[in-house]
Amino acid sequence: MFNFSIKKRLENKDGNEFLGRAAEYETPHGTIKTPAFVTVGTKAAVKGVTVEMMKDMGAQVFLANTYHLHIAPGEEVVKAAGGLHKFSNWDGPMMTDSGGFQAFSLGAAFGTNVSKIATKDSGYVQEKKNQVTNSMAKVTEDGVEFRSYKDGSKIFFTPEKSMQIQQALGADMYFAFDECTSPQATEAYQREAMERTHRWAKRSLDEHKRLEKKKVGLINKITKNVRPPQALFGVVQGGQHLHLRKESAATLGAMDFDGYGIGGAFTKEDMKTAIATACAELPELKPRHMLGIGEPIDFFLGIENGMDLFDCVAPTRMARHGSVHTKSGKMNVKNAQYRTDFTPIEDDCLCYACTNYTKAYICHLLREKEMLGATLASVHNLYFVTKLVDDIRQSILDEKFFEFKEEFITKYYGDKYSF
Amino acid sequence: MFNFSIKKRLENKDGNEFLGRAAEYETPHGTIKTPAFVTVGTKAAVKGVTVEMMKDMGAQVFLANTYHLHIAPGEEVVKAAGGLHKFSNWDGPMMTDSGGFQAFSLGAAFGTNVSKIATKDSGYVQEKKNQVTNSMAKVTEDGVEFRSYKDGSKIFFTPEKSMQIQQALGADMYFAFDECTSPQATEAYQREAMERTHRWAKRSLDEHKRLEKKKVGLINKITKNVRPPQALFGVVQGGQHLHLRKESAATLGAMDFDGYGIGGAFTKEDMKTAIATACAELPELKPRHMLGIGEPIDFFLGIENGMDLFDCVAPTRMARHGSVHTKSGKMNVKNAQYRTDFTPIEDDCLCYACTNYTKAYICHLLREKEMLGATLASVHNLYFVTKLVDDIRQSILDEKFFEFKEEFITKYYGDKYSF
Numbered sequence: 001m002f003n004f005s006i007k008k009r010l011e012n013k014d015g016n017e018f019l020g021r022a023a024e025y026e027t028p029h030g031t032i033k034t035p036a037f038v039t040v041g042t043k044a045a046v047k048g049v050t051v052e053m054m055k056d057m058g059a060q061v062f063l064a065n066t067y068h069l070h071i072a073p074g075e076e077v078v079k080a081a082g083g084l085h086k087f088s089n090w091d092g093p094m095m096t097d098s099g100g101f102q103a104f105s106l107g108a109a110f111g112t113n114v115s116k117i118a119t120k121d122s123g124y125v126q127e128k129k130n131q132v133t134n135s136m137a138k139v140t141e142d143g144v145e146f147r148s149y150k151d152g153s154k155i156f157f158t159p160e161k162s163m164q165i166q167q168a169l170g171a172d173m174y175f176a177f178d179e180c181t182s183p184q185a186t187e188a189y190q191r192e193a194m195e196r197t198h199r200w201a202k203r204s205l206d207e208h209k210r211l212e213k214k215k216v217g218l219i220n221k222i223t224k225n226v227r228p229p230q231a232l233f234g235v236v237q238g239g240q241h242l243h244l245r246k247e248s249a250a251t252l253g254a255m256d257f258d259g260y261g262i263g264g265a266f267t268k269e270d271m272k273t274a275i276a277t278a279c280a281e282l283p284e285l286k287p288r289h290m291l292g293i294g295e296p297i298d299f300f301l302g303i304e305n306g307m308d309l310f311d312c313v314a315p316t317r318m319a320r321h322g323s324v325h326t327k328s329g330k331m332n333v334k335n336a337q338y339r340t341d342f343t344p345i346e347d348d349c350l351c352y353a354c355t356n357y358t359k360a361y362i363c364h365l366l367r368e369k370e371m372l373g374a375t376l377a378s379v380h381n382l383y384f385v386t387k388l389v390d391d392i393r394q395s396i397l398d399e400k401f402f403e404f405k406e407e408f409i410t411k412y413y414g415d416k417y418s419f
Numbered sequence: 420m421f422n423f424s425i426k427k428r429l430e431n432k433d434g435n436e437f438l439g440r441a442a443e444y445e446t447p448h449g450t451i452k453t454p455a456f457v458t459v460g461t462k463a464a465v466k467g468v469t470v471e472m473m474k475d476m477g478a479q480v481f482l483a484n485t486y487h488l489h490i491a492p493g494e495e496v497v498k499a500a501g502g503l504h505k506f507s508n509w510d511g512p513m514m515t516d517s518g519g520f521q522a523f524s525l526g527a528a529f530g531t532n533v534s535k536i537a538t539k540d541s542g543y544v545q546e547k548k549n550q551v552t553n554s555m556a557k558v559t560e561d562g563v564e565f566r567s568y569k570d571g572s573k574i575f576f577t578p579e580k581s582m583q584i585q586q587a588l589g590a591d592m593y594f595a596f597d598e599c600t601s602p603q604a605t606e607a608y609q610r611e612a613m614e615r616t617h618r619w620a621k622r623s624l625d626e627h628k629r630l631e632k633k634k635v636g637l638i639n640k641i642t643k644n645v646r647p648p649q650a651l652f653g654v655v656q657g658g659q660h661l662h663l664r665k666e667s668a669a670t671l672g673a674m675d676f677d678g679y680g681i682g683g684a685f686t687k688e689d690m691k692t693a694i695a696t697a698c699a700e701l702p703e704l705k706p707r708h709m710l711g712i713g714e715p716i717d718f719f720l721g722i723e724n725g726m727d728l729f730d731c732v733a734p735t736r737m738a739r740h741g742s743v744h745t746k747s748g749k750m751n752v753k754n755a756q757y758r759t760d761f762t763p764i765e766d767d768c769l770c771y772a773c774t775n776y777t778k779a780y781i782c783h784l785l786r787e788k789e790m791l792g793a794t795l796a797s798v799h800n801l802y803f804v805t806k807l808v809d810d811i812r813q814s815i816l817d818e819k820f821f822e823f824k825e826e827f828i829t830k831y832y833g834d835k836y837s838f
Contacts, residue, residue, distance in 0.1 A: 044783070048467075048790040073758060073783040081761050081779055089775045339492060342500050356508045360500055364463070364492040371467040371790050 001028045002231045002258055004287050008397050010304065019279045019306030022396040025287050027093040027172040028228035029085065030060075034287065035303045035396075037294070037389040038063045038095060038311035039382060043072070044088045047316050048375040049382065051090045056352060057383040058390065062090045063311045066165055066174075067099040070155065071148050075168035082220055083170025083227075094171040095311070098162050098204075100178035100197075100235065100263065101292065103144045106136035108182035115183075139179055141196065159203035167211045167230060175261055175291075176204035178235035183265035190239040197237045198251050205255055208232040231258035233289060239265045242277045249281035259287040262307070272301045279306030296325070296388060296412055300405045303392050315385050319377035322366045325384040329412050333377060338363040351383035352376075420447045421650045421677055423706050427816050429723065438698045438725030441815040444706050446512040446591040447647035448504065449479075453706065454722045454815075456713070456808040457482045457514060457730035458801060462491070463507045466735050467794040468801065470509045475771060476802040477809065481509045482730045485584055485593075486518040489574065490567050494587035501639055502589030502646075513590040514730070517581050517623075519597035519616075519654065519682065520711065522563045525555035527601035534602075558598055560615065578622035586630045586649060594680055594710075595623035597654035602684035609658040616656045617670050624674055627651040650677035652708060658684045661696045668700035678706040681726070691720045698725030715744070715807060715831055719824045722811050734804050738796035741785045744803040748831050752796060757782040770802035771795075 003026040010020030025032045038061040039046055039054055046054060046062075054062070064084060069075060081087040084094050108114065136147040143158035157165075162177035178197045181190055208230075218227050234257035238244030252260060260282050266274055275290070282288060287308045290298070294312025302310060315325070322334030326346050333345060344354035345362070353362065353376040365373025388408075395404035406419050422445040429439030444451045457480040458465055458473055465473060465481075473481070483503060488494060500506040503513050527533065555566040562577035576584075581596035597616045600609055627649075637646050653676035657663030671679060679701050685693055694709070701707060706727045709717070713731025721729060734744070741753030745765050752764060763773035764781070772781065772795040784792030807827075814823035825838050 043787050043789055044780075045789045045791040048794075050791065050794070072787055073779065077759055077779060077783070080759060081777065087777075087780055089780075340496055340499060358500065358506075360492070360496060361463075361506055361508075364496070368462050368491055370462055370464045371793065372464040372469065374790065375467075375469070 001229050002026060004259070004285055006285070010396050010401055011399065012402055018304055019276060020304045020396060020401070021306075021308070022393045023287070023308060025308070027231070029091060029093045029172055032060045032093055032309075033390075033393060034308040035299070035389050035393050036060050036309055037299075037386045038289075038309055039386070040065075040311050040313045040316070041088065041090075042313065043068050044078070044084060046378070046382075047320070048371060048378050049316070051088065053352065053375075053379055054090070054382070055092075057379060058386050059092075059382065060386075061093045061095060061309070062088070063095040063097065064088070064169070064171065065099075066096045066162060066169065067102045067146065067155075067157075068149070069096070069169060070099070070165050071150055075165045079168040079170065085170065093173070095173045095289075096166045096169050096171040096175070097291070098166070098175040098177045098235065099144070099146075099157050100162075100175070101180045102146055103137050103139055103178075104180035104182060104264075106146055106149075107139065107144075108135070108185065110136050139193070139196075141199075143177070143200075144179070159200040160207045163204055163207040163211060163232075167208075167215070170227070171230065172228070173231045173233060173259065173289075176201045176208075176232060176234045176257070178237060178261075178263055180264045180291075181237065181239050183240060183267060185239065185265070187239075187241055187244075190237075190241055190244055194237045194239075194244055194248050197235065198248070201234050201252055201255060201257075205232060205234070205257065233257055233259040233261050233287075235261040235263045235291070236278045236282075237264045238274075238278075240267055240270050240274065242270075242273060245274050245277045246281055249278040253282045257286070259289065261289045261291045263291040268297075271298065272305055275302055275307060276305040282306075294385060296385075297409060297417065299385075299389055299392060300409060303389075303396075304401070304405070310389065312385075315381035316378040319381045320374045322363075322377065324377055325381050327408070327411055329414070333359050333362050334366045335363075345380050349380065349383070351380050353380040353383075420648050421445060423678070423704055425704070429815050429820055430818065431821055437723055438695060439723045439815060439820070440725075440727070441812045442706070442727060444727070446650070448510060448512045448591055451479050451512055451728075452809075452812060453727040454718070454808050454812050455479050455728055456718075456805045457708075457728055458805070459484075459730050459732045459735070460507065460509075461732065462487050463497070463503060465797070465801075466739070467790060467797050468735070470507065472771065472794075472798055473509070473801070474511075476798060477805050478511075478801065479805075480512045480514060480728070481507070482514040482516065483507070483588070483590065484518075485515045485581060485588065486521045486565065486574075486576075487568070488515075488588060489518070489584050490569055494584045498587040498589065504589070512592070514592045514708075515585045515588050515590040515594070516710070517585070517594040517596045517654065518563070518565070518576050519581075519594070520599045521565055522556050522558055522597075523599035523601060523683075525565055525568075526558065526563075527554070527604065529555050558612070558615075560618075562596070562619075563598070578619040579626045582623055582626040582630060582651075586627075586634070589646065590649065591647070592650045592652055592678065592708075595620045595627075595651060595653045595676070597656060597680075597682055599683045599710075600656065600658050602659060602686060604658065604684070606658075606660055606663075609656075609660055609663055613656045613658075613663055613667050616654065617667070620653050620671055620674060620676075624651060624653070624676065652676055652678040652680050652706075654680040654682045654710070655697045655701070656683045657693075657697075659686055659689050659693065661689075661692060664693050664696045665700055668697040672701045676705070678708065680708045680710045682710045687716075690717065691724055694721055694726060695724040701725075713804060715804075716828060716836065718804075718808055718811060719828060722808075722815075723820070723824070729808065731804075734800035735797040738800045739793045741782075741796065743796055744800050746827070746830055748833070752778050752781050753785045754782075764799050768799065768802070770799050772799040772802075
């Protein structure tokens with residue numbers, strides 16, 4: 001039921017091959033044309049956006065978060081509903097993450113400004129440990145002890161537990177349990193965490209195989225269908241250290257995963273080489289997912305160096321604060337100058353917001369905290385990034401990737417990046 | 420461009436005529452089949468609901484609030500956008516209120532629990548004045564001094580100013596400036612306020628005629644269309660005192676308004692007689708709008724006694740708190756028992772929420788404060804009340820109003836009301 005087939009490899013004009021590719025990934029809920037952007041609905045709903053709006057904007061895949069859904073409504077509720085597809089009314093391909101990102105966001109990053117994407121200046125502070133005192137997540141060999149975002153109660157995730165939860169949630173693709181490290185962690189800690197992640201990968205894969213075998217022929221009470229198979233992706237870690245990335249990709253690549261995620265900390269400067277290093281080690285005929293990355297520049301760098309899938313909450317999160325993508329870069333539609341601007345966010349954008357509403361209306365709604373403002377800005381941003389990744393795919397098929405990249409990035413970022 | 424034609428008068432089996440009727444009201448943006456429920460979008464947007472969702476649920480008319488839009492984005496912005504229709508993307512009939520309700524909600528009611536719909540027990544406390552110390556609204560002969568909900572700054576509405584703002588907003592139907600009184604006001608105050616409202620009605624009508632004459636042939640800069648005519652509705656006041664209601668309706672009925680609103684304070688017990696008393700005095704061939712009323716029982720009582728239009732924020736406000744209408748009464752879908760209820764809010768409801776989602780999903784979203792939860796519950800409640808008023812209209816056409824009323828109210832309210 002899962003099949004990844006490459007349609008076209010990325011080449012430049014001189015005929016040099018790159019790791020990038022346009023492909024098709026068959027899943028039990030439809031075929032994903034990759035590269036593709038994956039829309040995130042943390043709690044089994046995209047904030048302010050219906051599944052019909054997602055389909056209208058060309059969304060192909062939906063990713064929900066295991067840590068959040070375990071806390072509410074609980075995987076047993078989602079399972080009893082017939083799984084995530086039935087629960088959320090999204091009938092296309094779905095993914096869940098493993099909870100491992102929260103080892104970072106509720107751990108080293110908790111209560112700080114540290115982002116998994118650091119700059120060179122801030123990223124390499126090699127003094128702090130990955131564990132900090134006010135942490136909401138504690139890592140041990142057996143797993144991670146989280147605190148609930150709702151009531152602070154303790155939750156213990158092991159690799160086995162994460163697999164069991166994700167099997168119950170029932171997404172098509174799901175991830176092995178991993179530890180996402182901080183860009184501020186020492187190299188010694190990055191190695192320690194990576195090696196533990198590899199041991200967890202083995203435990204995740206064993207539990208996955210046991211659960212897949214067990215469910216063969218099982219009929220779902222609500223849908224009356226046999227529960228379809230699920231695919232497990234391993235997660236490459238190693239931080240900003242290329243030799244660790246290489247080791248991690250080689251180790252996991254030798255294991256029997258259906259696909260791979262690239263997780264953890266990067267800096268903007270070394271993201272490209274880190275991805276290329278990892279992808280060179282990974283099996284070619286399996287999909288590669290870049291976890292939690294969603295800036296326009298990242299799509300180009302990621303795809304050029306071998307990535308097929310990207311998920312990120314940034315498009316909807318920034319939209320709720322009024323920040324919207326345009327081909328000339330980001331702008332804040334809440335700014336006073338847009339109060340009387342009766343043109344769309346982008347004149348030639350075909351999204352629902354741009355074809356029906358003006359900046360003035362969206363500016364008014366966001367300033368007045370009307371829910372519809374967040375909806376319209378989110379729809380625009382999701383359409384923008386979904387279409388951008390689709391356009392990058394098309395540029396590979398048309399053998400125009402490098403021209404498109406230079407043209408887009410120059411217009412979006414000005415002279416920030418050189419070619 | 421405005422034409423009200425009665426299609427069927429309400430009769431009972433014995434051939435006795437009532438004031439109720441099924442009618443059609445032609446407006447420059449389409450014909451409204453009355454009785455009809457009017458969807459409220461206070462700030463030119465229904466909270467969490469798109470205009471496409473409104474159309475899907477059968478909404479015919481959209482009402483926005485003058486006080487709120489004057490503060491943000493300001494009527495000059497809406498006018499420059501091409502008017503409320505263009506601004507909000509709603510191309511059907513639209514209304515604005517006058518701001519007079521805020522004389523109550525920001526005046527006598529401000530910081531209290533007093534509702535314009537009181538019960539006999541709480542409603543007739545005849546000791547308090549309409550003006551209280553912590554008021555955000557101060558009434559004088561010339562108009563009302565409000566405070567802005569945004570920054571507390573002073574805003575002065577006169578009848579002329581309210582007309583000018585509403586003409587700039589550009590709804591099809593709008594209301595004369597009035598003072599909505601508290602059910603706790605003394606009879607002496609109710610008379611004083613009513614007589615002032617009548618003087619304001621005359622000033623509103625004069626200003627309306629001046630503005631309508633002035634705009635003939637004026638081309639809108641954005642739409643390039645001639646600005647269509649607008650209809651002005653007078654507002655009957657008089658509180659719970661039938662002789663005042665009668666006097667108010669007779670006074671305003673003799674004036675050249677295009678339609679009438681019934682505003683101000685009632686108790687549940689005297690609403691029926693207050694409406695019947697007012698409607699008996701009003702011209703038969705003009706539409707009658709019940710301001711800010713939206714409980715199922717109110718629709719039946721209002722329609723039976725001559726009302727054609729109803730607007731209310733209750734369906735969306737209660738939805739955001741999880742309270743949803745069912746034919747067996749209200750229920751709170753956030754309650755723990757619905758966490759694992761995988762059936763729709765109502766099995767036979769054809770709204771978007773009920774045809775696609777379970778109580779369990781909506782319960783999860785509302786508990787997790789996901790915007791989509793408020794959207795789905797709001798869509799259901801708006802569909803419910805819109806369809807209920809449509810069904811009441813059909814029951815008049817089918818000569819089955821009284822049977823339908825008894826059946827519906829018995830199922831919804833149990834034995835609370837007798838027939």
